Amino acid sequence: MDENRASTALDELITALPDGTVVTDPDIVAAYRQDRAADPNAGTALAVVRPRSTEEVQTTLRWASTHRIAVIPRGMGTGLSGGATALDGAIVLSTEKMRDITVDPRTRTAVAQPGLLNAEVKKAAAEHGLWYPPDPSSFEICSIGGNIATNAGGLCCVKYGVTTDYVLGLQVVLADGTAVRLGGPRLKDVAGLSLTKLFVGSEGTLGVITEVTLKLLPAQHSACTVVATFGSVADAANAVVAITSRIRPSMLEFMDAAAINAVEDKLRMGLDRTAAAMILAASDERGPAGAQDAEFMVDVLNSHGAKEVFSTTDPDEGEAFVAARRYAIPAVEAKGSLLLEDVGVPLPQLAELVSGIEAIAAERDLLISVIAHAGDGNTHPLIVYDPADADMTARAHRAFGEIMELAVRLGGTITGEHGVGRLKRPWLASQLGPEAMELNRRIKQALDPLGILNPGAAI
Template sequence: MSRIEARRDEDTVAAGPLVDRLLGGLPAEAVLTDPDVTASYAHDMASFCPAGSPAAVVLPRTVEQVQHVMRTATELRVPVVPQGARTGLSGAANATDGCIVLSLTRMDRILEIDPVDRIAVVEPGVINAALSRAVAEHGLAYPPDPSSWEMCTIGGNIGTASGGLCCVKYGVTAEYVLGLDVVLADGRLLTTGRRTVKGVAGYDLTRLFVGSEGSLGIVVRAVLALRPKPPEQLVLAAEFASGAAASDAVCRIMAGGHVPSLLELMDRTTVKAVNDMARMGLPESTEALLLAAFDTTDPAADLAALGALCEEAGATQVVPAEDAAESEMLLQARRMSLVALEAVKGTTMIDDVCVPRSRLGELIEGVERISGKHGLTIGVVAHAGDGNTHPTVCFDASDPDESRRARESFDEIMALGLELGGTITGEHGVGVLKKEWLAREAGPVSMEMQRAVKHAFDPLNILNPGKLF
């Protein structure tokens, strides 16, 4: 018998009791074991992140089924990797060898929308865009809107503490999660938080789970804050001869007390990539394109004031959208930026460095130097209003030398972000991609305390092991 055949036999023996135990509390269609099928659940959308082979993929529909999975995992000491839509960019949803992949996509019910209390109660598999459309029918809005909002799930958004295009005015996911139901590692059900606007009873365990990447428990229900649906926004596009000039405009806008609903930046490389993919007709003569929007009662007046600040900062052209359709076209161009950059070379490493707004220009200039040093195409797209940049390294994954240079440039961008007083991740999370960098940013005392929290919730280390630390 060959070594490969022997290993397969060992895996079958090991997986047998596990699958039998899982099927004791789950319907057969909820437990997947075909290796060709389970392999498709092995990883998210991040590059350079190792992924193992799961023993089984489980797709529960109820809280009780999730509890059964965790009790089984605890009894058999089997790791569990929670997953949403796998749109993440840090490897946080990547499988480990022999694990149970716990896919929560079938728990996709919107349980309640309350216009008086302005809350929605949802299961983790609800798609972000589906929730936004559902609450809009009640005159409400759920503001967090990642670029992948048509695909990503609320559970995944909570796990990575995701942001989006409208964060500059409305904030990030963490600010909208009021309460959670969480299945712990041993199968117990924990309820955190509240349904009320205010609440300060005890430690804020809700915020602890937001951004924990499934390493502390499995979110099975969330109480989310809603806001009144704002007026339709209008968008302005401003062209600049340099990233530094565009960054100066961002500083002038924020210092002037303006509160745009969106303030996004696309560099020349990104603009060209979007045009090549979608023929959108964006101005490729610009070095930096700034998109700004207002959803106020008089957006045209607000855009005019903002446009004047852009011109003071050196904008070569300022063009306000004439209507909602033109505004949506510009926003669609921004949303497809990362996909368009991936098409440049076939593979990307998408960084997620966030710096103080006042140092945004320094980061953009630094990325240009790093790009030249390594001879790589690096496009920059940014949530400029909150300093969250996405330098995107384009490379050929089949070329070992180019892959090496891509990884080195990625790391140098993170180092630059820390030098500028920023953070290694503004919204994508740590996963496996940035574990070493988390330790550098947080320091030994913080890491000691974070590991202590992890041990308190998951003493057997079966919840998404190998992520974060």
């Protein structure tokens, strides 16, 4: 669309929405170009639209369909695969002003608008003695709508499941502006196709989520935390498999030497800089069951060659280690730009995946730090590079692809929780195969025939 037509179309939208909803200030629009994946190919949107209601989202999408203008849905832009990257001439639709929540303790549900932070949902639930479990490390900075659109995981998901396990219902605005209600505050409901689940993890390509009904649990019991260091990453990975084959820990995380040292550089909390790997595990079972779990994990970690094992029931001590794990991405990011991977494998292949990543790092002469939601077999290799160094950047991108190819060879996935976005799209077909790819495309075509919603992302 030429500049004049785009500007006339935009005037129409500005008039149709309340004052201040459509933002065209170039500095503000520029701030919405990229998400945390920092895709260098990001374009510049025509405008940022910040609706406050489902009706305003409908108005925006009707307008976009009429004018064939692409819409990039955006939560808080913490995504790590470029799913919210702006395109030239598109609209970025940010849900940041959609922030209502009500909690119903009788049904143990919450109804929230998408722009609320995950941490704010947890806080609202906690005020009623309830708990919203999914806990991405970014929980204080990411939106609940973004969590649903990516089917986010996190630290406690090894026991409590991922975002989709807590989504009972959605309101979604389709590309043509139709608003649809799916599911609701019912624990069992099998009427019709499972469309609520279709939108979870759809990365803004099928509709804009404008309201969500979430299942809540009774508040979590405080945990016993066990921390172990290892001289070998393979030993640590094998210990993970041995733990999960017998019990359900409420957390089972992994950090390699580079992550341990990067965190220690920043937090100075006395982590063992000489360790090749660290395992952080917890059990939130009540009473003696929790103590038994902790004892079992200590035994397994010791019998798999741990250098040192430490166990505590002090919540503050446990939380300090969890905070260290959560801080790993920003800490490694301080070493250089990151290409952030998210590959996962069936648990028995975890050791092979981690050793394979070490081999790729050596072959490509790169620092690749591995952190992992190890109990889920979901790793985050963090490839560190200097974008000013063309050769290093090329090697980093090769390693990025090689790690995904390795995971697929091991029967795994190119993404466990961050989504395909724009950065992983070239590898999607290698995991799904032609039939499943075609089915994905047919669903996208049926719901968004004009290709308005997040073109170039995910599918």
